[in-house]
Amino acid sequence: MGGGHGCVEFWYEFASTYSYPAAMRVERVAREAGVELRWRPFLLGPIFGSQGWNDSPFNIYPVKGRYMWRDLARICEAEGLVLKEPVRFPQNGLKAARLALLGADEGWGPAFTRAVYSANFAGQQDISDEGVLGELLTRLGLDAGDLTARANAPEHKEKLKAQTSEAVARGLFGAPSFTVSGPGGDELFWGNDRLEAAVAWARR
Amino acid sequence: MGGGHGCVEFWYEFASTYSYPAAMRVERVAREAGVELRWRPFLLGPIFGSQGWNDSPFNIYPVKGRYMWRDLARICEAEGLVLKEPVRFPQNGLKAARLALLGADEGWGPAFTRAVYSANFAGQQDISDEGVLGELLTRLGLDAGDLTARANAPEHKEKLKAQTSEAVARGLFGAPSFTVSGPGGDELFWGNDRLEAAVAWARR
Numbered sequence: 001m002g003g004g005h006g007c008v009e010f011w012y013e014f015a016s017t018y019s020y021p022a023a024m025r026v027e028r029v030a031r032e033a034g035v036e037l038r039w040r041p042f043l044l045g046p047i048f049g050s051q052g053w054n055d056s057p058f059n060i061y062p063v064k065g066r067y068m069w070r071d072l073a074r075i076c077e078a079e080g081l082v083l084k085e086p087v088r089f090p091q092n093g094l095k096a097a098r099l100a101l102l103g104a105d106e107g108w109g110p111a112f113t114r115a116v117y118s119a120n121f122a123g124q125q126d127i128s129d130e131g132v133l134g135e136l137l138t139r140l141g142l143d144a145g146d147l148t149a150r151a152n153a154p155e156h157k158e159k160l161k162a163q164t165s166e167a168v169a170r171g172l173f174g175a176p177s178f179t180v181s182g183p184g185g186d187e188l189f190w191g192n193d194r195l196e197a198a199v200a201w202a203r204r
Numbered sequence: 205m206g207g208g209h210g211c212v213e214f215w216y217e218f219a220s221t222y223s224y225p226a227a228m229r230v231e232r233v234a235r236e237a238g239v240e241l242r243w244r245p246f247l248l249g250p251i252f253g254s255q256g257w258n259d260s261p262f263n264i265y266p267v268k269g270r271y272m273w274r275d276l277a278r279i280c281e282a283e284g285l286v287l288k289e290p291v292r293f294p295q296n297g298l299k300a301a302r303l304a305l306l307g308a309d310e311g312w313g314p315a316f317t318r319a320v321y322s323a324n325f326a327g328q329q330d331i332s333d334e335g336v337l338g339e340l341l342t343r344l345g346l347d348a349g350d351l352t353a354r355a356n357a358p359e360h361k362e363k364l365k366a367q368t369s370e371a372v373a374r375g376l377f378g379a380p381s382f383t384v385s386g387p388g389g390d391e392l393f394w395g396n397d398r399l400e401a402a403v404a405w406a407r408r
Contacts, residue, residue, distance in 0.1 A: 064377050071393070171270065173265070187274075190271060191397075
């Protein structure tokens with residue numbers, strides 16, 4: 001981090017397909033630009049629900065869904081990322097998001113986040129399963145039992161709800177999103193393909 | 205055109221906001237890459253209608269709409285394009301699309317297309333008005349009366365319907381879109397931000 005540039009907040013949901021390449025490259029892109037990065041897991045389910053969707057729009061609109069999977073395959077190929085059909089789409093990312101939010105405050109959030117995305121979109125693992133998540137934590141040298149207990153504490157559950165409410169209040173409607181705060185208010189960027197623009201904005 | 209590269213087909217709808225920057229830069233991007241370009245006006249209305257939408261999704265989902273206008277403003281600023289609130293959104297681009305389809309076969313399509321997008325998104329003109337379209341044709345040195353009559357002929361109306369049906373058959377669901385045909389079938393790219401990827405695909 002150098003040069004006194006601004007900060008980019010990276011908003012992601014573990015079920016979100018385009019959040020996968022974004023999560024894998026956001027740290028490199030921000031670092032190369034000297035821009036500070038904040039990892040902000042949130043939940044899309046409540047936001048989609050308030051629009052009357054109880055499933056991913058990519059399932060509700062199959063033509064768009066077919067395109068998305070092909071587009072994602074091209075993007076992952078260009079990034080050198082493995083992409084395999086998930087065990088289910090969308091997966092329930094609630095428990096993973098609670099853990100990631102804990103990790104965001106304690107320094108292990110980025111590595112855990114990348115591990116969960118790999119498990120979902122490359123490893124064909126069930127990321128709603130606490131056993132799977134616990135194994136990812138253990139592989140990072142973390143105490144899975146302790147973290148899982150803290151992630152499921154009522155006050156921490158509320159913290160993730162508040163994070164999602166903040167996302168709504170700041171105009172988010174999809175993931176990944178990036179916000180850059182400035183004197184004139186927030187700038188919102190939506191989509192893996194807007195990462196570079198968000199980082200450039202933080203450098204203005 | 206050089207080097208025997210492939211061809212990119214550029215699918216656009218005159219009401220579509222992101223088709224505006226795409227239309228203004230597609231010729232330059234394709235030419236610089238030595239890729240052949242085919243201009244393919246079509247109508248989104250029937251496609252949206254078949255998904256149950258009788259308005260732009262940017263109006264149906266206002267949070268997404270607010271984001272889109274801000275995102276478009278940033279893109280136009282970066283491209284040096286004027287952007288002013290259209291007289292109406294979405295505008296009815298049916299008559300303009302019939303003319304553009306005629307022009308695509310006769311060489312004046314690209315210049316006319318750019319003139320219509322400028323009228324819609326920079327000039328605050330009503331592009332559903334035959335008088336407005338006629339003036340754009342006249343300014344290009346064309347015979348507005350003759351072209352308008354030919355554009356409104358029943359067989360030409362059918363030709364635009366066929367173009368839209370082809371778009372549906374090829375998996376299009378939004379605009380702008382780009383298709384690149386190859387031995388393995390079509391590659392579809394959606395969005396102004398995928399223009400470079402489409403052109404790169406045509407060079408493979």
